[in-house]
Amino acid sequence: MGHRLAASDALFARAAQVVPRGIYGTRGPLLVVPGSYPLFVRNGRGARFWDVDGNEYIDYMCGFGSIILGYADAEVDAASREAEASGFSFSQPTEHFVALAERLSQQIDGMAWALFTKNGSDATTYAVQVARAATGRRKVLCARDAYHGSYPWSTPGDAGLLPEDTAHIHDFVWNHLGSVQRLIEQHRGDIAAAVVTPYHHPAFDDSELSANGFLQELCRLARAEGFLIVSDDIRVGFRASLRGAHTVFDYQPDLVCLSKAIANGYPLAVCLGSEEVRRAASSVFTTGTFWMHHGPMAAAHACMDRLAASDGVAQMAARGQQLIDGLQQVATRHGQRLTITGLPAMPKVRFVADRDMFRLQAFCAAATRRGAYFHPHHNWFVTTAHSEEDVQRTVEIADAAMAETVAAGDRPFA
């Protein structure tokens, strides 16, 4: 196939000597399909990256969503470089900090203030603290299998944790209002917040939009019961709207967390809040050495300028829809059925009747070996750099990958 991973595997062998698991978190070999996926990248441009063996891929993971204009975007990178050329990481903020806080608190619907951090987890953790400070209550409701960061209160891991870490975190089932109502009855008067994503996008499973007014009813219950709504908009974010995904999915949060694509790959996160919670927000102490780093803030300005000027949201939706339509045609041609859920710009793909996900793994691995980087267990991401021709080429690759998958039957990969 011409797909060699020798350099990638050699780097992984080195990494395994000096890094826990070789690669930690969600990027290691175990979460993709060992043997078919590059584990180390050399460079990227636009919608493409090249691994350390020189294989070229049209990318559908895009830095786990942090790349929204394509890799190495000239305008965003120039904005960051220009800001950093005159020094950075000062003890004090720069004007970029104020200008970005002004812009975001005006742009993100219903928000009055902004607080910048580095990780999405910093922002969600702070939002929970603000909700507890605002309400004087303890309990936080989260959808089961939703991901709100890897800190102890929200991590999907288990080692190194204590019962106290999650003593006041309670799971409801997405789109199951009864499960929320049960928690409210159990903890009435002690619920500080519900943390929700604009729609449910768990790993390893279908994405699910809010159905039958679930999010709206959750917000109504929050007002009635006196708890806050935190919108974890870190993954969806600007792929739905520059005004916050809640404007698309029609709910009104008290706090909004953004990160990932906000600065096209530069490390930045932000927690925004309404006027009502400003006082509580001011009472919570939080800080970080690099949180005033203004390069990423300048990059965020440029990233939003570019997305707004090019109607990037519509563009990504169109390319995502083109990909979905193409994949469905490919599936039909090969007698397969795909379920594709979530926003078109971040589709979650699976085969119908593929409970162990072997067929999905085989298909994604075959596509990746051919140059379309498809993740088998995570939703994918489209950027504004994905052209019609890129997606067309991707669908051709998917066609060959599907033929190989079907020919191999349902046997697990070797």
Added chain:
Amino acid sequence: MGHRLAASDALFARAAQVVPRGIYGTRGPLLVVPGSYPLFVRNGRGARFWDVDGNEYIDYMCGFGSIILGYADAEVDAASREAEASGFSFSQPTEHFVALAERLSQQIDGMAWALFTKNGSDATTYAVQVARAATGRRKVLCARDAYHGSYPWSTPGDAGLLPEDTAHIHDFVWNHLGSVQRLIEQHRGDIAAAVVTPYHHPAFDDSELSANGFLQELCRLARAEGFLIVSDDIRVGFRASLRGAHTVFDYQPDLVCLSKAIANGYPLAVCLGSEEVRRAASSVFTTGTFWMHHGPMAAAHACMDRLAASDGVAQMAARGQQLIDGLQQVATRHGQRLTITGLPAMPKVRFVADRDMFRLQAFCAAATRRGAYFHPHHNWFVTTAHSEEDVQRTVEIADAAMAETVAAGDRPFA
């Protein structure tokens, strides 16, 4: 005095509209001396920065220690830019990741592996999780008033917190072995780790080196009682040694956290660990969208190259000692007594018999208005960019500031 803060104050007024407290954390007006300190910076170069009103300062805060070679270091910035020019924030790591893990786990004494994050708090939080996973125990001992990050288990704040956040965090008193022994007796068999800094550097108070073998005895107790030692080397770090400050202060940790100056201002943190805790480290799930960002990793390589090639540690120690000697001479000349503690490269200055710290605040404010940025409540930082002439000029400024302070008597600032 020619020291105007109109633009700075105007920006703060804007910030106050859209940011909790205007500026959050440790950078706002309340932690310095309102009216004398610039709150917003325009640019920096080497040991100097210029605020948004155009005032020039010789800087002794240096991005809260994250700047160690001076602002806008050409070599470090070029390394970051070169790495980023071919794309960054990939879904996978690059070779920089492996090379830096190899270098640090060889360079930092006693360490076998490395895990990169963004914030120092990420690294200390992970270290605590690893210690709990390694020991199957819950309790973590920390020195009272030590700072290990702003997450709920370690924050100096109080709003938005729950008793569970710190249920298993217990304070001992630095250099007071009896307070450690008491905790050991209370929690024998349930102590996972003691988290220590290479020496005690609390805000608002003197720095204290380990005395009478305190750290060594703590390590001996850890071995005897089966708990781990986490060295929070985030602030001291490369200002003491490129091999880890524990090699200077003569103790052997199981886990070491570095951040701040590791990449001369680029956001990067790392938790390193010994071979013995590798398995536990691998069991703890942690991840972050930006943690594979290789620009800061390339910058870290360049930063360490520069520090090693120029014997930066010795250079900073010499400049720090020059500053300390100069300040003591100034004090003596004006009939004052200063206590200056900590590493010369990060001195903590106070006046003897100045319990309310008004004299210290007046002196630091007077120096800052004259162009030597002295923080009244935090240890200061020296970089390799501070020249002998810079320090000489600083001492002259300190002399004038001391004259003003003494002339004003002990009245609090207006």
